[in-house]
Amino acid sequence: MHDSDAESVSPLVRRAAAWSWRLLVILAAAVVLFEVLRRFGLVVVPVALALMLSAMLLPAVDFLDRYGAARGGAVAFVVILGLTVFVGILAFVISQFVDGLPGLVEQVTNSIDTLRNWLIDGPIHLSRDQINHAGDSVIKSINEHQTQLTSGAVSTAGTVAELVTGGLLTFFTVVFFLLGGRNVWQFVTRVIPTDARERVREAGAAGFHSLAGYARATCLVALVDALGIGIGLAIMGIPLALPLASLVFLGAFVPVVGAVITGFLAVIVALLTKGLVFAAITLGLIVAVMQLEAHVLQPLVMGRAVSIHPLAVVLGITAGSVLAGIVGALLAVPIIAFLNSFIRVVMAPDPTARGEALAGEDGLLLDAGVDETI
Structure with missing residues (x-):
C-alpha cells in the first residue's frame, strides 16, 4: 500500500518534499542558535569585538615577541597604547564638540532668523502669526511626546551598566586572546573528531x-x-x-x-x-x-x-x-x-x-x- 501511494506521487513532488523538511530542520536549528546567541548577547558581542580587536593588534604583539620582548610585556604595551589612542581620540572629539557647540548654536540661530525673515519678506510672504503657530505646533508635539522621550532616556541610562560590563569583558578577552589565543583555539578544536580536526x-x-x-x-x-x-x-x-x-x-x-x-x-x-x-x-x-x-x-x-x-x-x-x-x-x-x-x-x-x-x-x-x- 505504501509503495503504491509513493508511486502515485510525482518524483518532483517527492524531491521537493525531501528538500523541504530538511530545509525546515536547518531553519529551525538556525533560529534556535540565533535565539541562544541573542540571550547571551552580553557575552557573545564582547567576545566578537575582542576577536576583531585581537586580529588588529596581534601582528604588533607578534612583532615585539619575535624581537625578544616578553609576551606579557608586549601585550601590555600594545593594549595600553591602543587604549590610549582610542581614549585620546574620544576625548578630542568630545572637547572639540564642547568648544565648537556655542559657535555652532549661534550660527544655527542666525540661519533660523535669516530663514524666518525670508519667509516673511520673501516671495512666500508668510505672516509672523503663521510662523509662530508652526513653532508652537512643534513645541506642542515635543511636549506631547515628552513621556516617550523621557522613558527612552531612562532606558538608555539603564544600559550603562551593561555597556560597562561589556567593555570590561571585551578588554579582558582581548588580553587573554593576545596572550594565549592559539592555545585556546587548539583546546576548543579538541572536540572535533580526529580525522577532521586538522x-x-x-x-x-x-x-x-x-x-x-x-x-x-x-x-x-x-x-x-x-x-x-x-x-x-x-x-x-x-x-x-x-x-x-x-x-x-x-x-x-x-x-x-x-x-x-x-x-x-x-x-x-x-x-x-x-x-x-x-x-x-x-x-x-x-x-x-x-x-x-x-x-x-x-x-x-x-x-x-x-x-x-x-x-x-x-x-x-x-x-x-x-x-x-x-x-x-x-x-x-x-x-x-x-x-x-x-x-x-x-x-x-x-x-x-x-x-x-x-x-x-x-x-x-x-x-x-x-x-x-x-
Missing part, C-alpha cells in the same frame, strides 16, 4: 587571517575617508570639521553605509551654518570620497585582504542591522569574511584544494594565517 584548525587559521586583513584594511580605508572629508570641511571653513571627520572615521567601520551616514551630518552642519551652496559642495565632496573608496581603495586594499561581493556586503549589513541593530551592522561583514574563508577550506575535498583555498583568489598564501590563528 582541517578545522586550518579553516580557523584561514578565517582569522581574513578577519585580520579585513580589520587592517578597514582601518586604512576609514583613515583615508576621514582625511579626505575632514580636509575638505576645513578648507571650506565648516564648523566642527575635525570632530565630524572623526565621526566619519568611526562610521567607516560599517562598510558602504557608515561613512555616508556620518558624512551626511557634515552636510546638515554645512547647510545650517553656511547655506545651500556649501551644503551642495560638501555633498559633492562626500560623493567624491566614496567614489575613491569604491573604485580605488576597496579593490586595491580590501580586495587583497578579503574578496566579498558587494551584494553580499550590502545584504549582510542589512540583515545584521535588522537582527541586532548597530552592533549587527558592525559585525556582519567581519563574520561574512571569516565564514567565507572558513567554509572554503572546510569544504575543500583534498589537501591540494585546501592549499588553493588557503591561497585565496588573489594568490596570497596565508602562511601567516596559521601563526595568527586564535
Whole structure:
C-alpha cells in the first residue's frame, strides 16, 4: 500500500518534499542558535569585538615577541597604547564638540532668523502669526511626546551598566586572546573528531587571517575617508570639521553605509551654518570620497585582504542591522569574511584544494594565517 501511494506521487513532488523538511530542520536549528546567541548577547558581542580587536593588534604583539620582548610585556604595551589612542581620540572629539557647540548654536540661530525673515519678506510672504503657530505646533508635539522621550532616556541610562560590563569583558578577552589565543583555539578544536580536526584548525587559521586583513584594511580605508572629508570641511571653513571627520572615521567601520551616514551630518552642519551652496559642495565632496573608496581603495586594499561581493556586503549589513541593530551592522561583514574563508577550506575535498583555498583568489598564501590563528 505504501509503495503504491509513493508511486502515485510525482518524483518532483517527492524531491521537493525531501528538500523541504530538511530545509525546515536547518531553519529551525538556525533560529534556535540565533535565539541562544541573542540571550547571551552580553557575552557573545564582547567576545566578537575582542576577536576583531585581537586580529588588529596581534601582528604588533607578534612583532615585539619575535624581537625578544616578553609576551606579557608586549601585550601590555600594545593594549595600553591602543587604549590610549582610542581614549585620546574620544576625548578630542568630545572637547572639540564642547568648544565648537556655542559657535555652532549661534550660527544655527542666525540661519533660523535669516530663514524666518525670508519667509516673511520673501516671495512666500508668510505672516509672523503663521510662523509662530508652526513653532508652537512643534513645541506642542515635543511636549506631547515628552513621556516617550523621557522613558527612552531612562532606558538608555539603564544600559550603562551593561555597556560597562561589556567593555570590561571585551578588554579582558582581548588580553587573554593576545596572550594565549592559539592555545585556546587548539583546546576548543579538541572536540572535533580526529580525522577532521586538522582541517578545522586550518579553516580557523584561514578565517582569522581574513578577519585580520579585513580589520587592517578597514582601518586604512576609514583613515583615508576621514582625511579626505575632514580636509575638505576645513578648507571650506565648516564648523566642527575635525570632530565630524572623526565621526566619519568611526562610521567607516560599517562598510558602504557608515561613512555616508556620518558624512551626511557634515552636510546638515554645512547647510545650517553656511547655506545651500556649501551644503551642495560638501555633498559633492562626500560623493567624491566614496567614489575613491569604491573604485580605488576597496579593490586595491580590501580586495587583497578579503574578496566579498558587494551584494553580499550590502545584504549582510542589512540583515545584521535588522537582527541586532548597530552592533549587527558592525559585525556582519567581519563574520561574512571569516565564514567565507572558513567554509572554503572546510569544504575543500583534498589537501591540494585546501592549499588553493588557503591561497585565496588573489594568490596570497596565508602562511601567516596559521601563526595568527586564535
